Amino acid sequence: MTDRTEELFREDSYLKTCEATVVAVNERGGVVLDRTVFYPTGGGQPGDRGVLTKADGREVRIGTTLYADGDIVHVPEEGQDLPAPGETVSCAIDWDTRHKHMRMHTAMHLVCALVPCGVTGGQVGAEKSRLDFDVGDHTLDKEALTEQLNALVDADHPVGARWVDDAELDANPDLVRTMSVAPPRGKGRVRLMQVGEDVDLQPCGGTHVARTGEIGRLRVGKIENKGARNRRVNIHLEG
Ligand SMILES: [Zn+2]
Known part of the structure; x- marks a missing residue:
């Protein structure tokens, strides 16, 4: 339940991908989206890993997802080229895990x-x-x-x-x-x-x-x- 992110995983846990727009990137590099299929750590279940693919095809690897400051935050792995607010990204979770x-x-x-x-x-x-x-x-x-x-x-x-x-x-x-x-x-x-x-x-x-x-x-x-x-x-x- 966050104000800024539609939680697509909540209604359909089988969704593996979605298109989304970057709402914000916090000072630690965490990415907030307007909608997501990434489950954030909670209830004893680990947050999802996966990839955000930018419009130019470059990938941002997400190491985990968690709740922070009332948002669902996608936490990139080290050394990723971060997207900017307003950018459109294709989201894909690590489905096997x-x-x-x-x-x-x-x-x-x-x-x-x-x-x-x-x-x-x-x-x-x-x-x-x-x-x-x-x-x-x-x-x-x-x-x-x-x-x-x-x-x-x-x-x-x-x-x-x-x-x-x-x-x-x-x-x-x-x-x-x-x-x-x-x-x-x-x-x-x-x-x-x-x-x-x-x-x-x-x-x-x-x-x-x-x-x-x-x-x-x-x-x-x-x-x-x-x-x-x-x-x-x-x-x-x-x-
Ligand atoms: Zn349950």
Whole structure:
């Protein structure tokens, strides 16, 4: 939600490219566009890498994307020839990495759905992701969890977003109770991600695949002790 940038990735996470106009270049060389397909670091998901191609064909390689000072900022790699405000650029994200992030991020929702404990942290990566839980006296079995995860993948559940406002949340306490993470209030509208009929429902602004089958095989790696009550669950994509 920024004033200056239309967030194309929010409505369609499969968009790989777009045309955009440079709105500003900050003092650190970060590029702000009027619209973008680049996802900025947030919700445990890394910002996108990719390329902005200028009208003359020269490329500006973007190393990451993040929120700064209320803007989505495309951070160029070292030594790039920066575009100027008003210039038109063609934007293209590093799709291979982003698609892995989408698969992994959606897998994190499945882990949330299967582990009946509060989430205390998490990080999505292209090769490995992790989710931390306050497990109390609940025990986690990595073989069983791997099997349950792959069963949800095989079921090929649809994954979709819907928006609700505060009034709808207030009017539907049952809806809020079914969510694995409590929704923020006072923002006007909240984006909910739903997996299947009743697999997982929670507020989320990240990018996801359209069906759980697209995630592919998953494997639960180490389950690490992070204190008396906390466990870190590591997840890997198997190919
Ligand atoms: Zn999500």
